[in-house]
Structure formats: structure tokens, C-alpha cells
Amino acid sequence: MTITKNIPDKAPSAFERLWQRLEKRLPRRGFFLLAAVIVLLSALASTDLSRSERLLVAGEVADQDVTADRAFLFEDTAATRAKQQQAAKMQPLVLNLLTAPAEELRAQVQQILLEINRAEDAESREALRLQLSQTLGEELAPSAMSALSEGNVQAAISKTLLPQAENLLSKGVLPEMRMALPYQGGVIIRNMLTHEERHLPDPQNLPDLKSLEVLLSQNIRQSNLSGQARRAVTLLFSCLLRPSLVPNYEITAGRALAAEQAVAPVVYRVLRGEIIVRQGDAVSPEQQLKMQILLRKKSDRFNGSRFLGLMTCGLLLSAGLLFSPSGKPASPMDDRDHIFLAGLVVLFSLMAKGFAFLGVQLAASSPTFIPESLAYAVPVAGAAALSSLVFSTRRYLVTGLLISFFCATMAQGGIGLFLFYFLSCMWSTWLTGRTHTRQDVVWSILPLTAGLFAMWLGATFLQGGAHTRYLSEAISVAGGAVFSMLLTFALAPVVEMVFSYTTRFRLMELLNLEQPLLRDLMLNAPGTYHHSLIVSNMVEAGAKAVGAHSLLCKVAALYHDIGKITKAGYFIENQTTEDNPHNRLAPSMSALILISHAKLGTELAQQHRLGREVTDIITQHHGTSLIQYFYQKALQITDAVPPKIEDFCYPGPKPQSREAALVMLADIVEASSRSLSDPSPNRLRQHVDSIIKTIHAAGQLDDSELTFRDLSTLAESFHRVLRGIFHHRVAYPGGTDKNNPEKSGPEKAGPDKAGSDKNGADKPAGAVKPPPKPLDPERANPAITLPWPPAMPQ
Numbered sequence: 001m002t003i004t005k006n007i008p009d010k011a012p013s014a015f016e017r018l019w020q021r022l023e024k025r026l027p028r029r030g031f032f033l034l035a036a037v038i039v040l041l042s043a044l045a046s047t048d049l050s051r052s053e054r055l056l057v058a059g060e061v062a063d064q065d066v067t068a069d070r071a072f073l074f075e076d077t078a079a080t081r082a083k084q085q086q087a088a089k090m091q092p093l094v095l096n097l098l099t100a101p102a103e104e105l106r107a108q109v110q111q112i113l114l115e116i117n118r119a120e121d122a123e124s125r126e127a128l129r130l131q132l133s134q135t136l137g138e139e140l141a142p143s144a145m146s147a148l149s150e151g152n153v154q155a156a157i158s159k160t161l162l163p164q165a166e167n168l169l170s171k172g173v174l175p176e177m178r179m180a181l182p183y184q185g186g187v188i189i190r191n192m193l194t195h196e197e198r199h200l201p202d203p204q205n206l207p208d209l210k211s212l213e214v215l216l217s218q219n220i221r222q223s224n225l226s227g228q229a230r231r232a233v234t235l236l237f238s239c240l241l242r243p244s245l246v247p248n249y250e251i252t253a254g255r256a257l258a259a260e261q262a263v264a265p266v267v268y269r270v271l272r273g274e275i276i277v278r279q280g281d282a283v284s285p286e287q288q289l290k291m292q293i294l295l296r297k298k299s300d301r302f303n304g305s306r307f308l309g310l311m312t313c314g315l316l317l318s319a320g321l322l323f324s325p326s327g328k329p330a331s332p333m334d335d336r337d338h339i340f341l342a343g344l345v346v347l348f349s350l351m352a353k354g355f356a357f358l359g360v361q362l363a364a365s366s367p368t369f370i371p372e373s374l375a376y377a378v379p380v381a382g383a384a385a386l387s388s389l390v391f392s393t394r395r396y397l398v399t400g401l402l403i404s405f406f407c408a409t410m411a412q413g414g415i416g417l418f419l420f421y422f423l424s425c426m427w428s429t430w431l432t433g434r435t436h437t438r439q440d441v442v443w444s445i446l447p448l449t450a451g452l453f454a455m456w457l458g459a460t461f462l463q464g465g466a467h468t469r470y471l472s473e474a475i476s477v478a479g480g481a482v483f484s485m486l487l488t489f490a491l492a493p494v495v496e497m498v499f500s501y502t503t504r505f506r507l508m509e510l511l512n513l514e515q516p517l518l519r520d521l522m523l524n525a526p527g528t529y530h531h532s533l534i535v536s537n538m539v540e541a542g543a544k545a546v547g548a549h550s551l552l553c554k555v556a557a558l559y560h561d562i563g564k565i566t567k568a569g570y571f572i573e574n575q576t577t578e579d580n581p582h583n584r585l586a587p588s589m590s591a592l593i594l595i596s597h598a599k600l601g602t603e604l605a606q607q608h609r610l611g612r613e614v615t616d617i618i619t620q621h622h623g624t625s626l627i628q629y630f631y632q633k634a635l636q637i638t639d640a641v642p643p644k645i646e647d648f649c650y651p652g653p654k655p656q657s658r659e660a661a662l663v664m665l666a667d668i669v670e671a672s673s674r675s676l677s678d679p680s681p682n683r684l685r686q687h688v689d690s691i692i693k694t695i696h697a698a699g700q701l702d703d704s705e706l707t708f709r710d711l712s713t714l715a716e717s718f719h720r721v722l723r724g725i726f727h728h729r730v731a732y733p734g735g736t737d738k739n740n741p742e743k744s745g746p747e748k749a750g751p752d753k754a755g756s757d758k759n760g761a762d763k764p765a766g767a768v769k770p771p772p773k774p775l776d777p778e779r780a781n782p783a784i785t786l787p788w789p790p791a792m793p794q
Helices: 014-025 029-045 077-089 100-118 122-136 142-148 151-171 209-221 227-240 249-262 285-299 304-322 335-365 371-377 380-390 396-410 415-432 438-443 445-462 470-499 504-510 516-524 526-546 550-559 587-607 612-620 628-637 658-673 681-697 708-725
Strands: 072-075 093-097 187-191 197-200 245-247 267-270 275-277
Touching (some): 077 249, 122 142, 142 151, 151 209, 275 285, 335 371, 415 445, 445 470, 516 526, 516 550, 526 550, 526 708, 612 658
């Protein structure tokens, strides 16, 4: 067995391989369109588009309800100032407690009594009387001097009255009681020696000079002193007493100022949807202040910091589209995908903005309606369902995050609403991934609604759990579920038509045998149709085994050879007579006819709108393989100039996805297995392994991202399907064919249909079988007709 090897091309350098790998992951033009959309949506979400309202002043009657369209805080400056003044009034008066008044009183009384006792003659007493009158500031009578010189009087002063006065002075005596009455917080007695402070809430418990004099005069009257002596002692103490408490207004003012500064401002919280003033009511000063704050916030229509934050977060989320969340190889998104995603984000973000605006209008006309309730009716689940019909599950995370993020910001929602949107996307994606028909989508409304209600309850509990809008929100959630399903039905055909996407529903429709292309294939090329059915079963089993898109593989396998419809008689599986048209054609023309079926299939697929994915697989299912049989035949009949190898190669490209590679492998394995003379399970297994290894060695799978594990799994799946097709049968009793004894007994595989022996040479004219037909590369011996990449001359 001889296999012609190709001349390998020049291997790319390490830098070229690195650049090719990076080029696949670099952002495409469509990504920059998506980035521009994110910037515009961030600007829109940061701009207040609500209409301006006029200010209603205090005392004016409101002609309509004024409702807050956002939650905000505002400070009541008048109330804050009143609270600060109250705090200042409650600051106690600081009084300095002095020890000097008590000490000076004792010293002066003792000094006066000592000088009185020293004056023995009348002249000295008279001089002392005049001096004391001057010191006391009041005329002291000679009789008073005589009374003060008495021993019982001096004893009463020293032992009773003076200690009593000292005791009261040490505790604190005010100059006047009225100086402490304005301070509602009482007084603070501050000891100047120890710096200890004592707070007295009621300053009326403190004596002042007047009350102290009254107390001493009462004690003097209760004594056994004579009337003249009582008057003299009372005069003495009334003239010498001084207050021991002195107000410290500086410290008091400082503490009052600190108390004012420590007072928290009076802040009121206005909730979104709260009615500030009702129609027909007179506006109060507080309501006027609320409307002033509301209008002042509305005057700042563009929030720059919010715009920067939304833009940054949105661009970071969209950067996830450049990576594969699952860690498995993923084909990069093209411009069409980015444009579709940008349109999806714009559509549902504007829808959320419209729902928010509608909620504000409804709240203005109905006082019982809360604008936040309508946010739960945004059909974010429908957006996720549409994206799951187009993208693989590796992209649903970023798509759901982007849509949920911008819808929540447009609706002015918090973390609870964002989580409701995101979990709705995940749940809808999971449900849509398990639907196979449009009827399944209709029935999925029940689990979708139940899941949305569970997520709504979680978001409600997250936000506090207690509010008065349960009924309106429940209606919005149910409406959002129905709206999501209707949008999925309405937009899915539009997405298929505008972006040439092949959704799951479209693939299920293409499986219908009433499709025009399948009917033409069945009637005009029945052999090719039968071959396509077997290949479709093989690729479906293989795709499920390796985790590829099994439905796409099955549909593409059914249509991969539709290009043979126009020239069905030139392909061996459709020939029912011994007249082979290739016998009358040159090898180059025969190769051109075979090669053209891939191009014709692509044109038919585009004409019948099979979708880009199916069309790409039809174009790539032969890669750049070489039609070896006709190339060898051309070499044998050409003596002078050898034929160009590129004239006998499919134009390609090589399979660019795992699905295209699966169709190529199954197509070649099924076709070449027909040449096995004895398709036993072991021979089938060796044959499948040999085919797959040879195709991989030829480089046809380099761009498909299939791994060695995938190839091993595919070989097992293909072998299992082929083993069921080539099973042995028992002989029917009396079933011997006299004209063809070889068909008696168990069915045996005949010689190679293409008319070649194991080495690929034509059989002699005297063979038992009819004259050989030219080989079809899909029916010939795999050792000769396996696909090879073109070996271009250097």
C-alpha cells in the first residue's frame, strides 16, 4: 500500500504562532460598537429626562399631587437651629467655687473681735467704732460696740454663727439666685482647688447672700442675746459676707457652643413614590422645603460621577466576552455577535427606562401606585432566552450580567432588583436550553413564572420584606413572565432573518423531511440521501459524546451533500446503471465536478436560508483534501507535464469549528467503510481509528479545536453506530439466488463498488464483475482516497 505524502509548508515562527493566537482573541470591530453602546447607555442612565415642575410656596393650594420620583435626604435647617439652641439652653451655668470668702470672713470677724477686746478706754473705743463703721460701710452705734465686747456675744459668734456661715460658703453661695434661673440645665459647681465638678440640676437648692443673711438672722434671733447684741451681730455678718460662687461665663459659652456643634442635623428621608403634597391641600413650609430639594436635584440632570461608574462597570463586564467562562476552548465572537448583543442590551435597557418613566406617570395619576412595582415587569428573562438561542452557554453569563446591570440602573433599582434580573436570566436560560420545540417554550411559562415569583420574594426580603406593594409587584412579575415568552416568539424569527442566525427552533424546522432541499435530495439523489441519514446519526452521537452542538451537527450532516442534487449521476452512490459518465471525462474534469458539489451546496444553503452555521459546515466539510483517485489517474495518463495538485483539491477552508470537524470525520468514515469486504466489529474499529488518525495527521483538524480525548471518544461513538449498521444476518430458508450464488446465506459485502482492488488499481477486463466505474473518493479504499492537504510546489 502506497500513500503519497505531501511536501510540508514552511513552519511558522514562534512569533507568528503567538501573533496568530492573539489575533483570534483581539477585540473585533463589533466589540467597539458594543463599547460605544455601553458608553451611551451609561450617559442615558445618568441623565434625568423627567419634565421640570414649578415650585409651590407655603400657603399655596396644590393643583395636583406632587410625588417624589426618587428617594432623597434633606436637612431642615430651621429645626436643626432650634435643636441647637435648645441644646445650648440646656447647658448648665459653670460656677467657680472659691475658698477665699470663707477664709476672709473668719479672719475679719476674729480681727474685729480682737481689736474690740484690746480697746480699754473710751477714746480708743470711739476711734475703733469710727474705723469699723468706715470698714463695714454703715454706722455702728456705741451700744453695738458695747454689745460686741460682751463675752456671751463673742462666744455665740465664734462657736455657732461663724462655723455655720463658713460651712455654707464652702458648699457655695450665689451672689443672686436670678443669675442661675435662665439655665435650664442647672449649674455646675467647679472647685478651683481640686477642679472637681458637681452638677446641680435645680439651682434653687443653692443659697445666695440674701438667703444666707436671712438664715443667720434667724439663728441670731433664736439665741439668748439681747436685742442690741442681735442687731450688732446681724450688721456685722451682713457687711462681711461675700459670695463663694462666681459665674464663669467663658467656659459656659464654650460648652454651649460645643453642645450646638454636637447636635446632629435634623434630616428627613423622602421615599421614592412618596406623595409630598396632595391636590387641594395647602402647602406647608416643610412641604415647600421638600419640593425645593426635589427641584434642586432635578436641576442637575447629568450626574458625572454616576456616568463614570456605570461606564467603567459596563466595560469591565463586557470584557468578559473576550474570554471563555468555562475554561474550554471557545470560538471568538464575530462582528455579527457583537452587533446583536449591542442591540439586545439597547432594546431592553430602553424598555426598562420606558417602564420607569411609565411608573412615574402612573404614580402621579394614582396616589396608591408605587413606581418601583413596574420594574418587575421588564422582560429580562426574554432577553436571556433570545441570547441562549443564539450563543452557547459559555456566553450567557456575561450577556445576563450586562442586560441585568443596565436594566437595573435604568429602573433606578438597588441590589435586590439587580439580583432579580440576573437570576431571572439564569433561570430563563436554563429552561430555554431544555426546550426543543416552540410548544416547549409555551409550557415553560409555568416553571418560569414560579421561578420569577421565588426570586421576587428573595429580592423583597433582601430589601426589608415589609412594604405595601405586594399585589402590584406580583402582577408585574406575572406580566413580565408572559411578556418574556411573547418576546421570545416575536423576536426569534426576526433575529434569525436579520442576523442569519440558526436558532434551535430553526434547526428543528430544518429536520422536517418536507423541507424542499431534503425532498429534492431524496428524489434526485437517493443514495446521497441515505448516506446523509447515516452520517447525521453518527455526528449526533459523536457530538453528544464530546459536548458539541448535537442538533446543529445533525442538521448540517443531513444537508452537507445537497450540492450533489444538480449532478447526482456523477456520484457512485446514485448510479443505478453500469454506464458511468466519468469514463468519458478527463480526470481533471471529473475532479472539478466532485469539487463543485461543496460550492453548489453552499449556494443552495444560502438560497434556502439554512443559516450561516449550517452553510459554513457545508463549505468546510471536505476541508482542503485531495481527490487522490483522479489525481493518480491524471499522473498515469500524462507523460509530459504533470498535473497541478491544486486542481484536484477542495478549496476549503479547513473545518473551523468542532461541529464542522465532526461532519467531516463522520462523512469520510461512513463513505470509506463501504469499501470493507468483511466489516466485522474488529475491522470496523481498526478502520475508524485509522481514518481519524490519518485525517488528523493530514492537518485537516488543526483549526477545529478538537482534542485527542475528543478524537478517541468520537472513534468509539462512530464504531458503535457503524457496528449497528453492518450487523450480520442469518440466511433465509430456500433463499439461494441461482444467478448469484454469492448472495446465498448470510449477506456478505461484495468487492469494492468503485471497481478497484485494495491497491486502488483498475480490475482487468476479464473479471467476474462488470467493467469498473471510476472511483468516488467517498467510496474508495481509505488507504488511497483519504483527504490530504494540498502539497503546493515550492
